[in-house]
Amino acid sequence: QVQLAEFGGGMVQPGGSLRLSCAASGFTLGHYYITWFRQAPGKEREGVSCISSTDGSTYYTDSVKGRFTISRDNAKNTVYLEMNNLKPEDTAVYYCARPKTVWVKVYDDLWTDPSLYEYWGQGTQVTVSS
Secondary structure, eight states: OOEEEEEOOEEEOTTOOEEEEEEEESSOGGGSOEEEEEEOTTSOOEEEEEEOSSSOOEEEOGGGTTTEEEEEEGGGTEEEEEEOSOOGGGOEEEEEEEESSOOSOOOTTGGGOGGGEEEEOOOEEEEEOO
């Protein structure tokens, strides 16, 4: 049974840092791209960052470039999202997701399309506030 579980959310002040973890089970993590999404109240789910399963390539939405870093440890079946210099607009529920199929390559910003993902974690709340 495929499962994803997010950990590490919380409340921080602007400028603070958090590290989110996505623990995977029921499948071989190393075969799949994994993406972090977030959803703020009243807004659509947004692709934040994606990491390749083939060559280590990483992808970020413009608003988090230079502040967030995605990484993976296949031996630990875990994907991480290191978030630095957090801003109030980063406040959201953060989800990790696995695509329906094994991807060889990602083109343009297709990784940001939620409809391409079949498995989702339960989400973890990140609140940035003073």
